[in-house]
Amino acid sequence: MTHDPVDPVLLDRLADVAVRVGLNLQPGQDLVLTAPTAALPLVRRVAAAAYRAGAGVVTPILSDPEVTLARFEHADDASFDQAAGWLYDGMAQAYAANAARMAIVGDDPMLLAEQDADRAARANRANSAAYRPALEKIANFDINWTIASYPSVDWARRVFPDLPDEDAQARLAEAIFAASRVDTADPIAAWEAHNAALRSRTEWLNAQAFAALHFTGPGTDLTVGLADGHEWHGGASQAQNGVVCNPNLPTEEVFTTPHAARVEGHARATKPLSHQGTLIEDISVRFEKGRIVEATASRGESVLRKLLETDEGAARxxxxxxxxxxxxxxxxxxxxxxxxxxxxxxxxxxxxxxYSKCFRNGADLTPEQVAEQGGNSSMIHVDWMIGGAETDIDGITENGDRVPVFRQGEWAQ
Amino acid sequence: MTHDPVDPVLLDRLADVAVRVGLNLQPGQDLVLTAPTAALPLVRRVAAAAYRAGAGVVTPILSDPEVTLARFEHADDASFDQAAGWLYDGMAQAYAANAARMAIVGDDPMLLAEQDADRAARANRANSAAYRPALEKIANFDINWTIASYPSVDWARRVFPDLPDEDAQARLAEAIFAASRVDTADPIAAWEAHNAALRSRTEWLNAQAFAALHFTGPGTDLTVGLADGHEWHGGASQAQNGVVCNPNLPTEEVFTTPHAARVEGHARATKPLSHQGTLIEDISVRFEKGRIVEATASRGESVLRKLLETDEGAARxxxxxxxxxxxxxxxxxxxxxxxxxxxxxxxxxxxxxxYSKCFRNGADLTPEQVAEQGGNSSMIHVDWMIGGAETDIDGITENGDRVPVFRQGEWAQ
Ligand SMILES: [Zn+2]
Ligand SMILES: [Zn+2]
Ligand SMILES: [Zn+2]
Ligand SMILES: [Zn+2]
Structure with missing residues (x-):
């Protein structure tokens, strides 16, 4: 007897949640669906769910890790400065015509770990430049979009390196299904409740309009000033085309924009940071006037330094x-x-x-106004974990009062 | 012990032949590679071969039969008049920038046989209209392109319905490898010799400049007038970007343009015609002044009639x-x-x-000039077999002399 490590019933539900909650796909809307070839079982189910929801045309654009590696193995050096701009221009055209966009992730996160780092960086840069016209429409939230994920074997092996392939994939699938709330009786209702809970958090935080947050925990004593006119976001959110969607599946965070010049103190990472195939461990940093002025790591410190030196905004x-x-x-x-x-x-x-949307009337602000209010700008955006079971957070009001926000890793309110 | 039904060594050679002989891919050229997901083993090898040949960026665009069927099963009726124009516009942009193009075929040829014929026709029409800007660049031979094929299980099942899947796939693979000349010691040399042989045939036929060909065989007595200024083609051929490529792998034919108004007599098909999921058997037709005026078939006759009625040129x-x-x-x-x-x-x-290229100076002729010289025009192009072991063909010169061209199914010269 063989047992599919990825439960097909839960995978069907994940497809349905991705289309109905993630995208909230509208009747007649086309869908641009990017995914690795390993995610084909989910791609097929998403296509079916999208057509059930009334999609116009669903167009999967599948990438393949072996094709990617073939380039690093065989291509001329000049190849690494080129990109398929024609495909991205086509996508930009699709979004301009109100196509929705779903990205399914699921490749081996360390796919390029053993490839030439300089070539990988060059290919990345060429790709980013070619992708800009399409990415701007995503970043501006012109259309409803979402990112979901498929528990591929290649990914599962990195997460559970000590397990046999089947068990690793089954464990990753379970984790993804749980995080995506499709292991509950009514996933759509579960998402509605979750979005409502996140909304009540953002409403409370927006009403407080804190000047800063003060984080304390093992190795961390950090005051993060918030940008002037910042706005908290989380969960479902309305795109410019009027469709309310959930851009990330899963999503647990509420988030806003710090002030680029008002961060002081030190912070220690509570999890390793996986960055472009390298694992950076035990990060510790010190901020002065918003800028990281000291940074150490027990592993990958040179990668961390290079990251911080990318441009002026990379250390803020x-x-x-x-x-x-x-x-x-x-x-x-x-x-x-x-x-x-x-x-x-x-x-x-x-x-x-x-994110410019994390300002009041963010859609109407010019980049100059965003910067004036304290919004940082950079070519990078790298998330990095500093919270844990012992994290306390105080909100600091304009007049210096302290309001408990987190106690011992949980909401205080 | 398991045995791969598709010999990986011969598949590597097929990829190499497709890139070097089919495309003759030039250093720095990008490649747009369309294929069904089942053809992934060949797609990966073609990518490697293309990068070895100096490709810029290889972009696979994979279609999936289950995604296609999901549309027929679940989509709203309105979906069937829509197409992914953005993707085809992107391809047109790629070809305009001198990207090469390879299509790998390998889907079940009867994929849509059980789907609603009207919806299939509408989807086809919408797709053709959206594809036109890209197709024109292929049809005008602006860039080097080729079609190759992968022996998928779904295709193999149709070809060898009585064999177990593995055997069917192995048989189809052998047939494809043999027809593509990759089962020889030096496939590249074999293709050079084959192209030279086809070239000597076209040179002889072009020197003869026959006014007509007279086909005889069981059930066939057909005089096919040739277009004024027609030119024979076959094998390797030079695209407008200067690259000599083999647009079809395999290719055995030499071909030219008949005169749309000068075909007389009757013809019987020597093989069934597979058209959009229907098998049309024992076709028999009679021509008068270039037009089919009688058509019968033992099976699929209504599909044949509908095909002939597509437009004015469909019966010529x-x-x-x-x-x-x-x-x-x-x-x-x-x-x-x-x-x-x-x-x-x-x-x-x-x-x-x-094909306008099947005229002397064809690239310079306007559509009106092509029509004046006898070139037919239609939305369809459907090939249909009339030759066999007993086929005799005479060339008829301007002044009525007869020159043996085929005797008993073989070249007479
Ligand atoms: Zn975040
Ligand atoms: Zn982030
Ligand atoms: Zn032909
Ligand atoms: Zn043909």
Missing amino acids: LGEVALVPHSSPISQSGVLFYNTLYDENAACHIALGQC | LGEVALVPHSSPISQSGVLFYNTLYDENAACHIALGQC
């Missing part, structure tokens, strides 16, 4: 996010090597670019 | 092609249900659109 914060220690992803105890999951396991800060 | 000829009975595909005795193979197994004629 672009996001602060609150996630209780009791969040299902945190409780699973699993390090996914995937930001979509790992950032939803703990309170975190992000180096680099801020 | 757009191609006549010569293939000796000793061609390897013919000798295999296999009906592939795939034009790429079946049209290379026997002399054939095609209903519908002609």
